[in-house]
Amino acid sequence: MRAFDLSPLYRASVGFDQIADMMDRVVSKDAAQPSYPPYNIEKTDDDAYRISLAVAGFAEDELSVEVRENALIVSARKSQEDDERTWLHRGIANRAFERRFHLADHVRVLGASHENGMLHIELAREVPEALKPRRVEITSTAHPVLEAAE
Incomplete structure (x- = not known):
C-alpha cells in the first residue's frame, strides 16, 4: 500500500x-x-560506476552480462558436471541466478571483467552535448529576431 x-x-x-x-x-x-549473489555498487569517479558481484565457482563462459532497454541483466547457469560427485557437505551456493539493475538515462556499460571470483562491470554516464547546461547571453537591446520580423 x-x-x-x-x-x-x-x-x-x-x-x-x-x-x-x-x-x-x-x-x-x-x-x-533476492540476496544472491551479493554485490556492491561503487562510484569510481564523478560519472563512473562499478558493479561488483561475488560469483565464486562460476567460470567466465557460465556468466552472461546483457544490456536491454535501460536494464543491465547479469545471469549465470552452472554446467551439470557436478552430478557424478557425492557431497558430504555442500555449503557453496553455485545455483543459477539472474540479477537486474535499472540504468539511468545516458548510463552506458563500458565492459566487464572476471577475476578471483568477482565479476566487475564498469559503467559511465555520458550526457550528450545537447543536454549539457549552456549559458544564454543576455542582451540589453530588443531581440534581433523580433526586429528582423518587423
Whole structure:
C-alpha cells in the first residue's frame, strides 16, 4: 500500500514521471528481495560506476552480462558436471541466478571483467552535448529576431 502522494511533484516539474514509475516499482516489490549473489555498487569517479558481484565457482563462459532497454541483466547457469560427485557437505551456493539493475538515462556499460571470483562491470554516464547546461547571453537591446520580423 502506498502512503505517499507524488502529485505535488508534477505541479512544479516536467519530465519526472520516470521517478514516480521507479518509486511504484520499488513499493510494489515484495519485501523478500533476492540476496544472491551479493554485490556492491561503487562510484569510481564523478560519472563512473562499478558493479561488483561475488560469483565464486562460476567460470567466465557460465556468466552472461546483457544490456536491454535501460536494464543491465547479469545471469549465470552452472554446467551439470557436478552430478557424478557425492557431497558430504555442500555449503557453496553455485545455483543459477539472474540479477537486474535499472540504468539511468545516458548510463552506458563500458565492459566487464572476471577475476578471483568477482565479476566487475564498469559503467559511465555520458550526457550528450545537447543536454549539457549552456549559458544564454543576455542582451540589453530588443531581440534581433523580433526586429528582423518587423
